[in-house]
Structure formats: C-alpha cells, structure tokens
Amino acid sequence: MPNSDQEIIQRILAGEKRAYAELVNRHKDKAMTLAMRMLKSRQEAEEALQDAFVRAFKALPRFEWKSSFATWFYRIVYNVCATSLGKRGEEIHYSLDDEESLVHVELTSDDYIPDLQFETSEVQRIVSEVIQNLPPKYTSIVTMFFIQEMSYDEIVEVTGLPLGTVKVRLFRGRSLLRNALVERFGNDFDGVTMFKDFDDKKESVE
Amino acid sequence: MNHLSVEQVFRYVDGTVQSAERQQLEEHLSYCSRCRREIDLQKNLGRVAQKLPLVKPSARFTERVMTSVLPKSQPTWVTKIINNLGNMFAMILVLGVLGYVLFSPSLKIQTQSSQPSQYSEALKTFSGFYEKFSKAMTTQSAQLTKGVATNSSEGGTKILVFTLVCLIVLGTLDKFVLQKKIRLKS
Incomplete structure (x- = not known):
C-alpha cells in the first residue's frame, strides 16, 4: 500500500529528505496540468512548477495540516503562476467581470441543442483544446474543479478568491466550454448520442 | 415552468x-x-x-527538483584534486615554460640596450631578486644533498623552485581571495 502524503512528510521532517521525490512524483502531473493551463507555455509551466516544489520543500516545516498537502501545494503553484501572469500584465486575482451576477451567464443555442457524435479521442482533444484556450482566470478554476476534483471551498482556499467569484468564474468557464463545443461541432454531428463511450454509467433523467 | x-x-x-x-x-x-x-x-x-490526459513535465523533472532542494555534498580532497588535475597540469606546463624562458642560459633575455625600457628595468630587478632567492635555495638544497648539485642541474632546480613558488602563490591566492569572492557572489 502506498504511503500517504502525511507519512511521507513525516519522514522528510525526520531527516529523510530524499523521500520528497515521492511527493514530487505523486503530484507533479496534476500540478503541471494546472500550471500549463494557466501559463499556456510548457517551459514557463515547468519552471513555475519547479519553483513551487522548491518553495513547498522549504515551507514544509511550517505546514500545519489545516488542509490537505495537495490543497496547500496547489495554492503555492497557483500563486507562482499568478505572479508569472502578473509579470506579463495578466491579472487573474480580480477583474470587473467577476462583479457580474450569474444572470448574465448565458448559454448559446437556446432553441437547438444538437446531439453530437464523434470519437472519444476526438471529444477529449476538443475539450482539452477548448479548456486550454480559455482565459487563465477561468481555465484555472475549471481545471481545479474537474481535474483536481476540488470542492468550491478547496478552490477558495487555493485561489484566495471569495466564494461568489469562484462560482461565477466556474460557471462562466463551464458555459464558455459548452458553447465553444456546441458552436464548433453542433451542426456537423447531428443524430446520435454524444460521448457514446462515456455513457456506460449514465444516469437517466426520465 | x-x-x-x-x-x-x-x-x-x-x-x-x-x-x-x-x-x-x-x-x-x-x-x-x-x-x-x-x-x-x-x-x-x-x-x-x-478524464482528460494530464500534462506531464519532462523526464528528469523530479531529479532537477531534488538537486535544487538537497544540500550539495562537500567534495573530498581526492575529488578536489581529481577535479582540478587539468588545471594543475596546465599551470605547471605554463610555469615550466616561463621558468625555462627566464632561466635557460641559451634564451637569456637581452637587457643591454642603449636606452633600457621601464619593463626591462623591472625585469632586471625581478631577476636580480630571484637570482639571490634561488641561489639561497640552491645552497640550501646543496647542503641537504651534501653538495652533489652540479652545474647542469642548476637550471633545472631553478625552474623547479620557480614553478613551486608560483604554484604556492597562485594556490594561496585562489584559496583565500578568489574562492572567498565567489562565495560572496553566490
């Protein structure tokens, strides 16, 4: 059975510093995905992630287990990436758009929601591409919600944003994702169920 | 609804x-x-x-992180010597050639000219000082080896002594001045 994050951290703090490699291997892919989505550049994302891991290592003795290691670590990754974006002049902590209520978040294709049919890998590719191309402030929240499977509260903790702002950004991100997908392929893939290979456990809404 | x-x-x-x-x-x-x-x-x-595939960092990512976080191990004397073998050989070679040029009778620098330059005067002073120093060293080594030193080995001894002195001076300079500056910079 693999060691928990807590056990690994205890070993590191007891002097077995090389055990940190286990933590790095465990979290690097998900964290890299978040960094890549935010910074949109592989090289910058990797540099930011390395910086985040070094910072986390130095701060480990001060980690108090008020949250999981993953949440705490993603906060470091998020802040490092936000700083990089800030240097580029892209502010993601706050913007006027966040003031808008959810009423203004609308879906397109009010009258027509197409059934889409295409291969699973194609669906994945398109969804991945659309998420990657969302603005950083939306893609970061969407990535944490879907890929890291974080709750609203955890996202609030990672980003330091108010709950309302997190909700607005997530709703906007999901709406943009949905609209981009439907607008791009809606009329071309009519007739059969979309995501057929993902429908094994689909719940009926009858 | x-x-x-x-x-x-x-x-x-x-x-x-x-x-x-x-x-x-x-x-x-x-x-x-x-x-x-x-x-x-x-x-x-x-x-x-x-279920989207995750973005993976490059293959040696973990290794790079660990290199950044783990304290660098202090090199032993043997490692230091091995790491600097090339530098030492180069230094000995340069100093040996310089010593040969300065002390070989056939390649004696001609310092006689109608108007000696500032540099040749300085070189003459240095040579004079070094002559005295090496003479003392040679006498010392002759006494130690019970006077077996011969004229033919005198030039070689001079070169050897010169090389050793320079190595000591450069080593001291490196140890106490250069390394300190590098440490301060980093």
Whole structure:
C-alpha cells in the first residue's frame, strides 16, 4: 500500500529528505496540468512548477495540516503562476467581470441543442483544446474543479478568491466550454448520442 | 415552468440542488427534452473533462527538483584534486615554460640596450631578486644533498623552485581571495 502524503512528510521532517521525490512524483502531473493551463507555455509551466516544489520543500516545516498537502501545494503553484501572469500584465486575482451576477451567464443555442457524435479521442482533444484556450482566470478554476476534483471551498482556499467569484468564474468557464463545443461541432454531428463511450454509467433523467 | 437556468443546470449536475427544488426540476425535465439534453451535455462534458490526459513535465523533472532542494555534498580532497588535475597540469606546463624562458642560459633575455625600457628595468630587478632567492635555495638544497648539485642541474632546480613558488602563490591566492569572492557572489 502506498504511503500517504502525511507519512511521507513525516519522514522528510525526520531527516529523510530524499523521500520528497515521492511527493514530487505523486503530484507533479496534476500540478503541471494546472500550471500549463494557466501559463499556456510548457517551459514557463515547468519552471513555475519547479519553483513551487522548491518553495513547498522549504515551507514544509511550517505546514500545519489545516488542509490537505495537495490543497496547500496547489495554492503555492497557483500563486507562482499568478505572479508569472502578473509579470506579463495578466491579472487573474480580480477583474470587473467577476462583479457580474450569474444572470448574465448565458448559454448559446437556446432553441437547438444538437446531439453530437464523434470519437472519444476526438471529444477529449476538443475539450482539452477548448479548456486550454480559455482565459487563465477561468481555465484555472475549471481545471481545479474537474481535474483536481476540488470542492468550491478547496478552490477558495487555493485561489484566495471569495466564494461568489469562484462560482461565477466556474460557471462562466463551464458555459464558455459548452458553447465553444456546441458552436464548433453542433451542426456537423447531428443524430446520435454524444460521448457514446462515456455513457456506460449514465444516469437517466426520465 | 420556463427552461432551467444555467445555474440550475450546473447545480443539478453537481448534485448541490435542494430536495424541494430537485422535485420541481425533475418534473420539468420529465417533459422538456431540451433541458434533458442540456443536463446530459453538461454531465458528459464533466466526465470527459475529468478524464482528460494530464500534462506531464519532462523526464528528469523530479531529479532537477531534488538537486535544487538537497544540500550539495562537500567534495573530498581526492575529488578536489581529481577535479582540478587539468588545471594543475596546465599551470605547471605554463610555469615550466616561463621558468625555462627566464632561466635557460641559451634564451637569456637581452637587457643591454642603449636606452633600457621601464619593463626591462623591472625585469632586471625581478631577476636580480630571484637570482639571490634561488641561489639561497640552491645552497640550501646543496647542503641537504651534501653538495652533489652540479652545474647542469642548476637550471633545472631553478625552474623547479620557480614553478613551486608560483604554484604556492597562485594556490594561496585562489584559496583565500578568489574562492572567498565567489562565495560572496553566490
């Protein structure tokens, strides 16, 4: 059975510093995905992630287990990436758009929601591409919600944003994702169920 | 009832809708195919998004992180010597050639000229000082080796002594001045 994050951290703090490699291997892919989505550049994302891991290592003795290691670590990754974006002049902590209520978040294709049919890998590719191309402030929240499977509260903790702002950004991100997908392929893939290979456990809404 | 709002769709899909509202929404969904398809679309989108392949950092990423966080081990004397073998050979070679040029009788620098330059004067002073120093050293070594030193080995001894002195001076300079400056910079 693999060691928990807590056990690994205890070993590191007891002097077995090389055990940190286990933590790095465990979290690097998900964290890299978040960094890549935010910074949109592989090289910058990797540099930011390395910086985040070094910072986390130095701060480990001060980690108090008020949250999981993953949440705490993603906060470091998020802040490092936000700083990089800030240097580029892209502010993601706050913007006027966040003031808008959810009423203004609308879906397109009010009258027509197409059934889409295409291969699973194609669906994945398109969804991945659309998420990657969302603005950083939306893609970061969407990535944490879907890929890291974080709750609203955890996202609030990672980003330091108010709950309302997190909700607005997530709703906007999901709406943009949905609209981009439907607008791009809606009329071309009519007739059969979309995501057929993902429908094994689909719940009926009858 | 009107179509479900975006917020209602997301809350229904996320399972965060309250039971009273859920009943109301499900009643609407029972006859509205448009909203049903919207719910299906959002559920499926969420499933696909969760299963997207992760972006992996490069192969040696963990190694690089560990190199950054682990303290660098202090090199031993042997490692230091091995790491600097090339430098030492180069230094000995340069100093040996310089010593040969300075002390070989056949290559004696001609310092006689009508108007000696500043440099040749300095060189003469240095040579004079060094002559005295090496003579003392030679005498010393002759005494130690019970006077077996010969004229033919005198030039070689001078070169050897010169090389050793220079090595000591350069080594001291490196140890106490250069290394200190490098440490301060880093």
